[in-house]
Amino acid sequence: MEVVIAPGDQLARIAADAIETLLRSQPDSVLGLATGSSPLKVYDELARRHVEDGLGFGRARAFMLDEYVGLAPGHPERYRNVIETEIASRVDFAPDAVQGPDGNAGDLPAACAAYEAAIVGAGGVDLQLLGIGTDGHIAFNEPGSSLASRTRIKTLTQQTREDNARFFDDDIDRVPRHCLTQGLATIMSARHLVLLATGKGKAEAVHQLVEGPVSALWPATIMQMHPHATVLVDDAAASRLQLAGYYRQTYASKPDWQGL
Numbered sequence: 001m002e003v004v005i006a007p008g009d010q011l012a013r014i015a016a017d018a019i020e021t022l023l024r025s026q027p028d029s030v031l032g033l034a035t036g037s038s039p040l041k042v043y044d045e046l047a048r049r050h051v052e053d054g055l056g057f058g059r060a061r062a063f064m065l066d067e068y069v070g071l072a073p074g075h076p077e078r079y080r081n082v083i084e085t086e087i088a089s090r091v092d093f094a095p096d097a098v099q100g101p102d103g104n105a106g107d108l109p110a111a112c113a114a115y116e117a118a119i120v121g122a123g124g125v126d127l128q129l130l131g132i133g134t135d136g137h138i139a140f141n142e143p144g145s146s147l148a149s150r151t152r153i154k155t156l157t158q159q160t161r162e163d164n165a166r167f168f169d170d171d172i173d174r175v176p177r178h179c180l181t182q183g184l185a186t187i188m189s190a191r192h193l194v195l196l197a198t199g200k201g202k203a204e205a206v207h208q209l210v211e212g213p214v215s216a217l218w219p220a221t222i223m224q225m226h227p228h229a230t231v232l233v234d235d236a237a238a239s240r241l242q243l244a245g246y247y248r249q250t251y252a253s254k255p256d257w258q259g260l
């Protein structure tokens with residue numbers, strides 16, 4: 001696991017660089033897209049590079065991490081709509097190139113199985129962007145999630161519903177109680193994981209993610225088992241890291257040939 005501590009804007013550029021390098025060398029790459037506020041600056045940077053530098057997404061495909069259950073198709077906070085607004089509509093993905101789990105399916109378990117099959121059918125995800133919840137969840141794998149889980153229905157914790165109420169007019173009663181989410185094993189199948197976290201509110205989750213024992217109690221800790229995981233954090237999110245000095249020193253002396 002590589003930990004990079006840098007200012008927020010720089011983190012977004014580092015993540016966008018990794019995606020650009022991938023797309024330029026392999027235009028038919030499969031990207032994993034995350035919702036939440038953490039990746040928004042990355043999406044802004046990718047949209048800018050699309051317009052100004054001709055970065056193309058026309059042959060790429062993308063899979064979303066998760067989706068609320070039961071939000072109306074036109075609801076602005078439905079993750080499919082958020083991804084459309086924040087990135088898909090701003091670049092040149094082909095129609096239907098971006099897929100997400102169907103939180104309005106009549107048969108939700110079947111929709112989860114179909115989603116897993118679609119990811120496998122596309123050859124798996126090359127680069128998965130991730131944020132992290134304050135309780136250490138990735139996608140919507142809440143504490144207690146099986147470390148071997150695949151796409152399935154989950155119940156959101158009170159903490160996550162409180163955290164996400166800001167997207168629902170600060171009214172927790174409007175935040176759905178259930179979601180469909182890629183499982184931890186699904187996420188671990190991606191070839192490169194790139195997690196972004198900023199702000200003091202994420203400091204404990206980041207400490208656990210990088211330095212805590214691997215445990216279902218802090219689901220993101222499974223990333224310690226991934227052969228290619230990058231954690232991009234600002235000073236505030238890094239403030240509880242015990243080995244912050246070592247991570248800074250390692251990144252400062254990173255060889256040019258190494259890449260992210």
Ligand SMILES: N[C@@H]1[C@@H](O)[C@H](O)[C@@H](COP(=O)(O)O)O[C@@H]1O
Nearest residue numbers: 035036037038131132133139140
């Ligand atoms: N399902 C999403 C996660 O994918 C995201 O990582 C998390 C953190 O969001 P933010 O980046 O806004 O802090 O929020 C939601 O729960």
